[in-house]
Amino acid sequence: MAAQEPRLRTVGVVLAGGVGQRVGLGTPKQLIEIAGRTILEHTLSVFESAPEIDEIVVLMAPGHVAEAERVVRRGGFRKVTKVVAGGASRPESTWRALQALGQGDCDVLLHDAVRPLVEPRIISECVEALRTHRAVGVAIPSSDTMVVAVPGPDRETIGAAPDRSLLRRSQTPQCFRLSVIREAYERAFADPEFEKRPATDDCGVVLRYLPEVPICIVPGSEHNLKVTHPVDLHIAERLFQLAADAVAEPQDPAAYREALTGSTVVVFGGEHGAGVAELAAGYGAAVHAFAGGPGGVRVTDPLAVAEALDRAAKESGRIDHVVYAAEVSYLGGLSEADDAAVAETVAAGHLGAVTVARAALRHLRESGGHLLLTISPAGYARPGAARPHVPSGDLSGSRSGGQAGPASGDPSGSRSGGQAGPASGSGDQAGSSLYASARAAVAALARALADEWAEYGVRVDCVTAGDTTPVRPPLSGRSPADAPPRTLAQAAIGLLASPGTGRVIETH
Numbered sequence: 001m002a003a004q005e006p007r008l009r010t011v012g013v014v015l016a017g018g019v020g021q022r023v024g025l026g027t028p029k030q031l032i033e034i035a036g037r038t039i040l041e042h043t044l045s046v047f048e049s050a051p052e053i054d055e056i057v058v059l060m061a062p063g064h065v066a067e068a069e070r071v072v073r074r075g076g077f078r079k080v081t082k083v084v085a086g087g088a089s090r091p092e093s094t095w096r097a098l099q100a101l102g103q104g105d106c107d108v109l110l111h112d113a114v115r116p117l118v119e120p121r122i123i124s125e126c127v128e129a130l131r132t133h134r135a136v137g138v139a140i141p142s143s144d145t146m147v148v149a150v151p152g153p154d155r156e157t158i159g160a161a162p163d164r165s166l167l168r169r170s171q172t173p174q175c176f177r178l179s180v181i182r183e184a185y186e187r188a189f190a191d192p193e194f195e196k197r198p199a200t201d202d203c204g205v206v207l208r209y210l211p212e213v214p215i216c217i218v219p220g221s222e223h224n225l226k227v228t229h230p231v232d233l234h235i236a237e238r239l240f241q242l243a244a245d246a247v248a249e250p251q252d253p254a255a256y257r258e259a260l261t262g263s264t265v266v267v268f269g270g271e272h273g274a275g276v277a278e279l280a281a282g283y284g285a286a287v288h289a290f291a292g293g294p295g296g297v298r299v300t301d302p303l304a305v306a307e308a309l310d311r312a313a314k315e316s317g318r319i320d321h322v323v324y325a326a327e328v329s330y331l332g333g334l335s336e337a338d339d340a341a342v343a344e345t346v347a348a349g350h351l352g353a354v355t356v357a358r359a360a361l362r363h364l365r366e367s368g369g370h371l372l373l374t375i376s377p378a379g380y381a382r383p384g385a386a387r388p389h390v391p392s393g394d395l396s397g398s399r400s401g402g403q404a405g406p407a408s409g410d411p412s413g414s415r416s417g418g419q420a421g422p423a424s425g426s427g428d429q430a431g432s433s434l435y436a437s438a439r440a441a442v443a444a445l446a447r448a449l450a451d452e453w454a455e456y457g458v459r460v461d462c463v464t465a466g467d468t469t470p471v472r473p474p475l476s477g478r479s480p481a482d483a484p485p486r487t488l489a490q491a492a493i494g495l496l497a498s499p500g501t502g503r504v505i506e507t508h
Helices: 039-049 065-075 090-099 120-131 180-188 193-197 202-209 230-246 253-260 271-282 302-316 339-367 434-452 488-498
Strands: 012-018 055-060 082-087 109-114 133-141 148-150 157-159 168-177 215-217 264-269 287-291 322-327 370-377 459-465 502-505
Touching: 012 039, 012 090, 039 055, 039 065, 039 120, 039 271, 055 065, 055 090, 065 264, 082 090, 090 109, 090 180, 109 120, 109 180, 120 133, 120 168, 120 215, 133 202, 168 180, 168 202, 180 202, 215 339, 230 502, 253 488, 264 271, 264 302, 264 339, 271 287, 271 322, 271 370, 287 302, 302 339, 322 339, 322 434, 322 488, 339 370, 339 434, 370 434, 370 488, 434 502, 459 488, 488 502
Parallel strands: 012 055, 012 109, 055 082, 133 215, 264 287, 264 322, 322 370, 370 459, 459 502
Antiparallel strands: 109 168, 133 168, 148 157
C-alpha cells in the first residue's frame, strides 16, 4: 500500500459548461429545475456540505456566467470562489478551470454539474484515495453486456463481447493532483491528434498521456445519474423524492438532539401541530405552540399571527423554525360539501399557509431559518372513508394544541407499514377531492417559496398526509413512543433536523 501524503487543499470543480442540446431545451440543463431547485444548486449543495472540500470553482457555459453567479448568491454557497466561463469544448473548459486554480499544488475533484445526486460518501472516499494516489476515477460495474460495434454495409454488427466482469461505467468526480492533470492536458494540447480524437473524460487524458500514473477506482453509485436525456429529468426527480422520503426514516435520536437543542420552534395548528411541538421539545428545542379554536390564534388573521410570532421572538430571542400544521375536517366529496366546508378547507389549505408564511419571513430572514408547512386530516377516518363535516370554529382546526412535552421515539414518516410516496399524490382520491386540492396547494406553495426565499437564506419544506388514514393518535396521555412509527409529526421533525429545502414528503 502506498504511503499516505499530507492532505492538500481540496478544490471541487463543478463543470457546468453544457448547453442542454440532448435534453432538447433552450437553456443549459444545469439551470433546469428539478425537485424545487436547479440542477446546479443541488450539485453545489453536496460539495458545499462536504467537510473534505475547501473551495469550489464553477465552470459555466459561455453566456450564462451571470445566471450561475446569481445561483451561487441565492444559495449562499460560501465555498464558491470563482465562476469561470467555459470554452468551446470539454477539454478547453476543463483547462480553463485548471488555470483558475493558480500555481500552487492541490487536490482537485472534477465533477459534472449534471450529476446532482452524487453521494457524500463518494466525495469522502475520493479525497481519502488522493492521499495514496495521484489520480482517482469513480466507476460502477455494468449490469448490461457490452458489445463492440463493427460498421457493416447497411447496419452495424457485433464484433466482440468483452468480459463484463472487467468493465466499469465511468462517473464523476474524477480526481487528481493538480500538477498531474495539468501535465496531462499540456501534453494533450501539444499533440495534433488530440483535437481529431479527443478523450471523452479527464481520466482518459491521463490514461493516454501519462500512462505511468495509475488511476485508482472508487466505487460509484447507481443513483449518481447524469442528466443527459429528457427521461433523465423524470428519473432524477423521482430519486430526489426518494431521498427526501428517507429523511422520514428513523435516525439516531442523538442527531436530532444535536440539530434542535437550543433552537426555537414556533408551531401553529391543532392536534398534529401539538405532536410536532412535543417531539421538538423532547429533542431540546424551545417550543411556542399556538393552537386554533376559541382563545387560540386564527391563522387567517395576519395581525394575530404576527403578534404570536413577535411574542415568541421576544421570549426566546430568535425564531429558527416556524411550523404550520393545517388540519382539514371535511374529507367528503365536492358535490356533498356545503359552503362552510369549502370555505374552511380553502382557508386551512391555502389562506392559513400564506398568512403564516408572510408573517414568518421577517423572523426567518434574520435567523436563516426554516418554514415547514404540513397538512393532514383532522382526527381519525378509515382509509377511503369520508367523514362528516364538523365545524371547527377556527379555519385552521379546532383542537387544543396542548403543551409541548418530552419526546421519545425517532422521527420518521407515516403510519406503520406505510410508504412515503410521490409528492404529486397517489392512491384513490375519490371522495376526498377538497382535501386533495388543499394538499396540492400547500405542497405547491412550499416548493415555490423554497425557490423564492433561497436568496434570503430561508429553507422551506412540506409534509402532507396522502390519504384519510389517521396520522397521529389522540393526545390522551400516550407518549410518542406509543404512536405508530412514521407519523406525520415524526416526519416533520426529520425535516426540521436535516438540511435541505424544497422537499415535499407525502406520508400514507
